[in-house]
Amino acid sequence: MNDHDRTASEVAHSLSRRQALKVAGGSALAFAAGRVVPSGADAQTPPSQPADPMQIILPETGITLPTDEVTFRWVDSGDSKALFFRAYFDAFTQAHPNIKFDYLGLPWTEIAQVVPLGVRNGNAPDVFQVPQEIPIAEAVREGWVRPIDDLIPNFPAWQAGFPPVSFVEGVNVFNGRVYTFPRSTSRRAGIVNYFNRAYLEEAGYNPAETPLTWDTLRDAARKxxxxxxxxxxxxxxxxxxxxxxxxxxxxxxxxxxSSAGPDDIDYRTGEYVYTSDGYLAAIELLLALRDDGVVFPGSMSLNDPQARAQMPQGVAGMIFEGEFTLPIWVRDNPDFEFGVSPIPTPSASFTPMGYQNTGTNHQWLYAESKLPEVAAEIFTYLGSEAGQLAFVSITGGSDPSVFDSVNQRAPVDERMRTVYGIYEKYMRLCPDVRIKNPETSQVYLRLQRPTPSFGEIVQGIYTGQLEDPKQAMQDLQDRQDQALDEAIEAARRDGANVSRDDYVFPNWDPTTDYLESDYAELG
Structure with missing residues (x-):
């Protein structure tokens, strides 16, 4: 049963004793975590500094909320986030009984269907995550979402509480308007290697002590x-x-x-890397695993929640999954002995992955929402240090905060701290063209995603629908180049001072963080 199929009380029963039940206001409230304290209810503990990191403290924002009976709809990718949001929405309704919530945590494959359909029909959820295959700039351009900077009280002060480079034109700011905020750090790769300890030990491997190379991955998987x-x-x-x-x-x-940022551009040259040796070798590795007969046969029919649910059942030795997997297994499968390690590299040496410090886990306010003030109330709390602390603590650290102090204070499983350490070792801050030239945000507003997409092509290669990996990736690179060039030209026609040269950072060293001083060197 997925998180979005469970009630808050059902989720609570599956938590540890430390998380399961807290007492607030003299009455027992079974939330997914934490005791709920309306702002000012605990005179000993100011709302901004909860003594219990799992407290959900509702602040006094001054926002005028609806007084009639309303239902606020929220859709995201679920997973461990559902633990927090079910608890928070229950707390919100306790404080404001006329405001109910319809929360759905869905797999990304379903978000890709539900959100666009809702937008087309004019009844999308009030807040949603934009499907992964749709560039955010496209959602803004098409009028799916609206800004929030006119909704949150004392917005400049609220915004100033975030770390530097949390708000970037073309990421969460468009034409000078702020559309959302980073709820989680972007120093996260999205996948690590989770492994069944017993299976790997029987095969003679402990990836937690000696991370796997591509060769030892194949050998371990075969054994x-x-x-x-x-x-x-x-x-x-x-x-x-x-x-x-x-x-x-x-x-x-x-x-x-194949050094690149999260957009697959090598910023030393400004060129896409789809046809690079590293990307093609990674595809060949996937094909080798397929041909070795070591991949669980039902894999092609599985989405994230389905695949990770199979691991505690003992169907496979390894899975490359996100950090959100860990607290779900800790909660739902406490007897499952698993370890965590980096994803395999060709050899013991590696080139760090580039990331951009603009945050992740953005949620967006539907442009046609009739309840923007409810969204503002929620966002005000989620963007505070108290809200971040409750979120990270309740979710077991699966979505680490943009606030380092929160990540240090939140109680999380030691294996999650191992994941944090992996990201710290294997990731480096890379250039961001939107910081170098903010006018490039106009390019992203006009950039049309090519179809089939990168992921669809790799999937097609794996299944045999595309027989020549190099040719398929060359076709992708050609189409992506054309799309970027056309978007740059369209932005130039509309007055933006942009060019392909904006995407070149000759002083980028992928092995070190790219800092403000590096931007300054560009002149």
């Missing part, structure tokens, strides 16, 4: 499959989810030496 004798396999893939195929190749390819 686990042989030991399984048809009952379990070396690895399970998230085959149904297009975005996961992108991550497999992007992350392994960059670690293999």
């Amino acid at each position: 686990v499959t042989e030991n399984g004798q048809g009952q379990y396999y070396g690895i399970i893939l998230v085959g149904k989810q297009v975005g996961r195929w992108e991550q497999y190749v992007r992350n392994m390819g960059r670690l293999a030496g």
Whole structure:
């Protein structure tokens, strides 16, 4: 049963004793975590500094909320986020009984259907995550979402509480208007290697002590499959989810030496890296695993929640999954002995993956929402340090905060801190063209995504629908180049001072963080 199929009380029963039940105002409230304290209810503890990191403290914002009976609809990708939002929405309704919530945590494959359909029909959720395959600038351009800077009280002070570079034109700011804010840090790769300790030890490996290379990954997967004798396999893939195929190749390819940012551009040259040796080698590795017969046979029909739910059942030795997987297993499968390690690299050495410090887990306010003031109330809390602390603590750290102080204070499983350490070791801050030239935000507003997409092409190569990986990736690169050139030209026609040269950072060293001083060197 997925999180979005469970009530808050059902989720609460599956939590640890520390998380399950707290007492507020003299009455027992079974939330997914934390005790709920309306602002000012605890005179000993100011709302901004809760003594219990799992407290949900509702602040006094001064926002005028609806007085009639309303239902606010929220859709996101669920997972461990559902633990927090079910608890928070219950607390909100306790404080404002006329405001109910319809919360859905959906797999990304379903978000890709539900959100665009709702927008077309004029009844999209009040707040939603934009499907992974749709560029944010496209959602803004098409009028799906609206700004929030006119909704949150004392917005400049609220915004100033975030770390530097949290608000960037073309990321969450468009034409000078702020549309959303980063709820989680962007120093996260999206996948690490989770492994069944017993299966890997029986095969002679402990990836937590000695991270796997591509060769030892294949060897370990073969031995686990042989030991399984048809009952379990070396690895399970998230085959149904297009975005996961992108991550497999992007992350392994960059670690293999194809240095690029999260948009697959090598900022030393300004060129896409789809046809690079690292990306093509990563595809060949996926094909080798397929041909070795070590991939769980049902992988192509599985999305994220389905695939990760199979691991505690013992169907595979490894899965490359996101950090959100860890607290779900800790909560729902406490007897499952698993470890965590970096995703495999070609050898013991590696090239760090580039990330841009603009945050992740953005949520967007539907342009036609009739309840923007409710969204403002929620966003005001989520963007505060108290809200971030409650969120990270309740979710088990699966979505680390943009506030470092929050991540240090939040109580999380030690294996989650291992994940944080992996990201710290394997990721470096890379250039962001929107910081170098803010006018490039106009390019992203006009950039049309090519179809089939990167993930769809890798998926097609794996299934055999596309027979020549190099040619398929060359076609993708050509179409992406054309789309970028056309977007630049369209922005120039509308007055933006932009060019392909904006995407070149000759002083970028992928092994070190790209800092303000590096931008200054460009002149």
